[in-house]
Amino acid sequence: MQLLNLLRANTRKEYLELKRYLPNTLAMMFTFYILFVGMFMGIQFIGDPSAQDVNTQFVIVNYIFWFLAMMVVNDIGFVVMNEAMRGTLEQLCMSPMGLWRIMVSRLLATTTLNFFIIIVLLYLSMLTADQWLNVDLVAIMPILILTLISMFGLGFMVAGISIIVKQIQAFLQILQFILAGLTFVPLSVAPALAYFPFVKGVDLIRDVMINGTTLSQIGWGDFGILAVNAVVYFTLGLAFFLYCERIAMKKGLLSHY
Amino acid sequence: MDAIIEVNQLHKQYKKRRSKEYVKAVQDVSFKVNRGEILGLLGPNGAGKTTTIKMICGLLVPDSGTIRINDIDNQKHRLNALRQISAVLEGNRNLYWRLTVRENLDYFAGNRGFSRREVHARVEELLGQFNLKEKENELVNRLSRGMQQKLAIAVAMLADSEVILLDEPTLGLDVETGYEVRELLRDIVANHNRTIIISTHDMAVVQDLCERTVIINNGQIVTDDRVENLLKLFAARSYTITINGQLTDQQRKLLQDVFPDSTYQPETIQSTIQVDFSNGAKMYDLFDILKLNEAQIEGIDRETVDFEQIFMKIVKGESAHATA
Numbered sequence A: 001m002q003l004l005n006l007l008r009a010n011t012r013k014e015y016l017e018l019k020r021y022l023p024n025t026l027a028m029m030f031t032f033y034i035l036f037v038g039m040f041m042g043i044q045f046i047g048d049p050s051a052q053d054v055n056t057q058f059v060i061v062n063y064i065f066w067f068l069a070m071m072v073v074n075d076i077g078f079v080v081m082n083e084a085m086r087g088t089l090e091q092l093c094m095s096p097m098g099l100w101r102i103m104v105s106r107l108l109a110t111t112t113l114n115f116f117i118i119i120v121l122l123y124l125s126m127l128t129a130d131q132w133l134n135v136d137l138v139a140i141m142p143i144l145i146l147t148l149i150s151m152f153g154l155g156f157m158v159a160g161i162s163i164i165v166k167q168i169q170a171f172l173q174i175l176q177f178i179l180a181g182l183t184f185v186p187l188s189v190a191p192a193l194a195y196f197p198f199v200k201g202v203d204l205i206r207d208v209m210i211n212g213t214t215l216s217q218i219g220w221g222d223f224g225i226l227a228v229n230a231v232v233y234f235t236l237g238l239a240f241f242l243y244c245e246r247i248a249m250k251k252g253l254l255s256h257y
Numbered sequence B: 001m002d003a004i005i006e007v008n009q010l011h012k013q014y015k016k017r018r019s020k021e022y023v024k025a026v027q028d029v030s031f032k033v034n035r036g037e038i039l040g041l042l043g044p045n046g047a048g049k050t051t052t053i054k055m056i057c058g059l060l061v062p063d064s065g066t067i068r069i070n071d072i073d074n075q076k077h078r079l080n081a082l083r084q085i086s087a088v089l090e091g092n093r094n095l096y097w098r099l100t101v102r103e104n105l106d107y108f109a110g111n112r113g114f115s116r117r118e119v120h121a122r123v124e125e126l127l128g129q130f131n132l133k134e135k136e137n138e139l140v141n142r143l144s145r146g147m148q149q150k151l152a153i154a155v156a157m158l159a160d161s162e163v164i165l166l167d168e169p170t171l172g173l174d175v176e177t178g179y180e181v182r183e184l185l186r187d188i189v190a191n192h193n194r195t196i197i198i199s200t201h202d203m204a205v206v207q208d209l210c211e212r213t214v215i216i217n218n219g220q221i222v223t224d225d226r227v228e229n230l231l232k233l234f235a236a237r238s239y240t241i242t243i244n245g246q247l248t249d250q251q252r253k254l255l256q257d258v259f260p261d262s263t264y265q266p267e268t269i270q271s272t273i274q275v276d277f278s279n280g281a282k283m284y285d286l287f288d289i290l291k292l293n294e295a296q297i298e299g300i301d302r303e304t305v306d307f308e309q310i311f312m313k314i315v316k317g318e319s320a321h322a323t324a
Helices: A002-020 A022-046 A049-086 A089-093 A099-129 A137-165 A169-184 A191-195 A199-211 A220-251 B049-056 B078-082 B101-110 B116-129 B145-158 B175-192 B203-209 B227-237 B249-258 B283-291 B307-315
Strands: B003-015 B022-034 B038-042 B064-069 B085-088 B163-167 B195-200 B212-217 B220-226 B238-244 B263-265 B270-276 B297-302
Touching: A002 A022, A002 A099, A002 B101, A002 B116, A022 A049, A022 A099, A049 A089, A049 A099, A049 A137, A049 A169, A049 A199, A089 A099, A099 A137, A099 A220, A137 A169, A137 A199, A137 A220, A169 A199, A191 A199, A191 A220, A199 A220, B003 B049, B003 B195, B022 B049, B022 B064, B022 B195, B022 B212, B022 B220, B038 B049, B038 B203, B049 B064, B049 B163, B049 B195, B085 B145, B101 B116, B101 B145, B116 B145, B145 B163, B145 B175, B175 B195, B175 B203, B195 B203, B203 B227, B203 B307, B212 B227, B212 B307, B220 B227, B220 B307, B227 B307, B238 B283, B249 B283
Parallel strands: B038 B195, B038 B212, B085 B163, B163 B195
Antiparallel strands: B003 B022, B003 B064, B212 B220, B238 B270, B238 B297, B263 B270
16 A cells, blocks of 8 residues: 555656646657657658658657657666755655665656657657557557566666766766667567567567557467566666665765765 | 664764775764754764764665664664654755645655555644645745745654654754744654754754754764753853952962963953863862962852853863763
8 A cells, every 4th residue: 555655646746747847848749759750751751662651650669669768767867866966865765665666656657657648649650650550459558568667677777877876867868879779670680689678579569560460469488578578677677776775875875966 | 761763883984086095984983862852963074973864864874883763773674764763864955846845745745655644634734833834835946945944844744753863954044044943843842752863063053952962073972961061061160250459470370380271361450360170170279379369359250151162172172071
């Protein structure tokens, strides 16, 4: 019950801040939309005309997942940095719920709230490109949930680094491009990437949304890889975060910015 | 009295940046805080006060030593120990400036796992107690510094924990708001059964609020005593003696020999002698000197000292007063 109360408090806070910083939120959405329009135009003018439709669909799914990955993985790093800068990180660390639980609830809250933005962006880009993807929620949701868990793990690793290093803006900017690489590269080109945090999930969702693959057509082996990735990366991420928190408490880094 | 906090032989050192050297921030610090007590933690900048406070809060891991809060070891059972305490560590920086007063209280209460009903009840109570009801929908960045400080203390009170730690609660406040915050703290202790540790530079806060003080210098405790004891002790050691006329040359010489730190101010009608008896000197010796020409004593006044003077004497090592 206490965990639900914690989640409710953090969801409300994230919603309020999103509302208070509305111009910032709208600017972020606009930037992403413009980026998509740029990619779409590129395909229209210099892409192979015979593969134009598929390429456009490919770009829509990839860029939506890039946005999601940035929201989940990068955002938590910025959250830690901002909390340290504001002076509230120590207050969070003093909660008897534990910092990691607060961070999990923050991740869940921001992911849920950003989901609405993602849906708007998805339909806006489909409308712009006049390419309608297969939004089969029954097939997408289980894949998405498992993919998100592994993303959370990666997010925890970034948060752990942020607790110790704090001024990691440059790293987070580079990470944006790494995340872009991981979401844009198809598994057929680099099969080993299936064991990276969320590449397998994005690939499966691409299959569902572009090729119309149904849940029953996805093999247990694929789900197995997704599940193992989810458990391994989340556990690794959380362990790394707790380790970094301990280091920060030993070196007195929680309040330093 | 039973101790709610037991700090035992704490040690903490930090590595200097870009160097292999270490700075000893806290060395062998031990003290107890009794239930319902207001303890002042004093010391100059860099003395180790904040390091000690943060170790009690579980935000810093000591190199060695233990801290027990309500008999719970804060290293072995950190989260459990955190249920016993709350803190205002960076004053108004502990708040979310783009949230309103009520939203801040709601958030921090929820962050401790309180249910919606509990949050509502606690927040309503605190808004009333801290006179923040009128400002409940005001964004924190629009509040005065004093209001922000009050809200930060209210947030610390949300937890309903027995112990509250305050790091510099009156820093940057004007006289009136500082007084208001002191009154608030006094009320918390008197009517809400809390134990408070205040780390401060503000001697008025210590003299006005604290029952006991622990003075830290260079990472070590130099004094641990009741504030009234220190005031009495230091006041009792310094006297101003007023005599009719002046001292003879022989008396002046003797005064300098027996009381080298004394101050003699000759005046035509009445002269004054200021003597500190803290170094083992006796008042009888002074009387013997005055008796030589049968100087008429007009008055003996105990010098009034404020806590700032006591603090300076202890920190500068001018006093032999040891840990009680």
